[in-house]
Amino acid sequence: MSDDTCLALERLTLAYGDTVAVDALDLTVKRGELIALLGPSGCGKTTTMRAIAGLLDPRSGTIRLEGADITRRPANKREIGLVFQSYALFPHLSVFENVAFGLRLRREPRAAVEAKVAEGLRTVGLDHLAARKPAELSGGQQQRVALARSLVMEPKLLLLDEPLSNLDARLRLEMRAELQRVQKASGITMIFVTHDQGEALALADRIVVMRGGAIEQLGTPEEIWNRPASGFVAEFVGFETVLGLRDGKLDTPAGLMPVSGAVPAGAAGLAWRPGAVTLGAGPFEGEVLGVSFAGETREYLLDSPLGRIKADAPAGLAMHGIGAKVAFDLPAARAAVLPRLG
Numbered sequence: 452m453s454d455d456t457c458l459a460l461e462r463l464t465l466a467y468g469d470t471v472a473v474d475a476l477d478l479t480v481k482r483g484e485l486i487a488l489l490g491p492s493g494c495g496k497t498t499t500m501r502a503i504a505g506l507l508d509p510r511s512g513t514i515r516l517e518g519a520d521i522t523r524r525p526a527n528k529r530e531i532g533l534v535f536q537s538y539a540l541f542p543h544l545s546v547f548e549n550v551a552f553g554l555r556l557r558r559e560p561r562a563a564v565e566a567k568v569a570e571g572l573r574t575v576g577l578d579h580l581a582a583r584k585p586a587e588l589s590g591g592q593q594q595r596v597a598l599a600r601s602l603v604m605e606p607k608l609l610l611l612d613e614p615l616s617n618l619d620a621r622l623r624l625e626m627r628a629e630l631q632r633v634q635k636a637s638g639i640t641m642i643f644v645t646h647d648q649g650e651a652l653a654l655a656d657r658i659v660v661m662r663g664g665a666i667e668q669l670g671t672p673e674e675i676w677n678r679p680a681s682g683f684v685a686e687f688v689g690f691e692t693v694l695g696l697r698d699g700k701l702d703t704p705a706g707l708m709p710v711s712g713a714v715p716a717g718a719a720g721l722a723w724r725p726g727a728v729t730l731g732a733g734p735f736e737g738e739v740l741g742v743s744f745a746g747e748t749r750e751y752l753l754d755s756p757l758g759r760i761k762a763d764a765p766a767g768l769a770m771h772g773i774g775a776k777v778a779f780d781l782p783a784a785r786a787a788v789l790p791r792l793g
């Protein structure tokens with residue numbers, strides 16, 4: 452293990468009775484990294500976080516924090532912070548006292564508590580609201596208090612479970628940027644759970660895409676976005692059309708069809724985002740089932756022998772109405788090449 456490793460999960464297996472929720476998971480998180488655990492409901496994200504926090508005993512495997520084996524260490528001795536979606540602030544305490552709570556419990560000297568709370572509130576931009584009660588704050592401000600409360604404890608690792616899911620869309624965007632800023636400013640290693648690919652892509656240094664209790668792909672946002680490792684990841688990051696390859700041809704519901712362009716040897720499939728589908732020309736034909744205006748583009752849903760195809764076209768072009776037959780192409784040059792299809 453290198454010196455800059457914060458957390459290492461080694462062959463971590465987690466189960467509820469007979470149900471194995473996470474199977475032999477290996478993951479190394481570097482110090483100062485912001486990691487997203489991304490995946491559909493039930494893939495094991497929360498279970499993994501609970502085990503790291505010490506709220507669930509692993510069936511087997513090891514958890515190391517800064518080199519020390521903490522697999523069997525009680526939760527309150529792990530120096531790991533937790534921020535959950537319900538931020539559960541104490542309603543009768545001021546913002547200041549909420550943030551100070553853990554430090555006081557740790558019996559830190561009064562002056563140290565005051566300095567740390569002041570800095571924590573400054574970090575999240577709430578120093579001017581220290582005297583307020585939680586009920587006098589917006590949802591986003593309450594979430595920031597919860598974040599400050601964890602930051603002041605100076606954890607070795609901070610775990611955030613769907614930290615932004617209780618906020619409305621506008622606040623969520625604001626808090627995304629805020630969380631990223633706070634993470635870089637504090638330097639605290641963070642792992643956050645989300646099922647929102649946009650959030651993971653926007654925030655994380657690296658993304659762990661989970662599926663069925665295992666890691667499907669681990670990579671930077673750019674890698675996950677541009678080079679999905681499987682059809683599953685591709686669909687998760689907006690490649691709406693995924694087709695397998697057999698004998699160098701597209702394997703479609705209507706049989707094998709030629710590919711437009713060259714395909715790398717060994718590829719299992721190709722995937723296109725709506726913007727990569729050529730509309731108005733090409734060897735295939737589809738019937739327009741739906742069309743919606745999206746500012747710069749129009750988004751089409753086509754019914755075709757290859758299945759349902761989503762395609763975007765510049766809004767400046769003439770519109771194809773519902774029921775119209777439109778030619779289209781799926782150019783290999785604009786597809787992501789999938790090493791695995793499933």
Ligand SMILES: Nc1ncnc2c1ncn2[C@@H]1O[C@H](COP(=O)(O)OP(=O)(O)OP(=O)(O)O)[C@@H](O)[C@H]1O
Nearest residue numbers: 467470472490491492493494495496497498499646
């Ligand atoms: N307390 C429990 N008892 C039994 N099975 C559980 C329990 N909690 C979770 N599971 C099962 O473990 C698996 C992983 O669940 P987990 O909550 O970790 O998924 P998740 O990825 O966090 O999903 P979500 O996004 O819905 O929170 C699922 O199959 C789930 O049904």
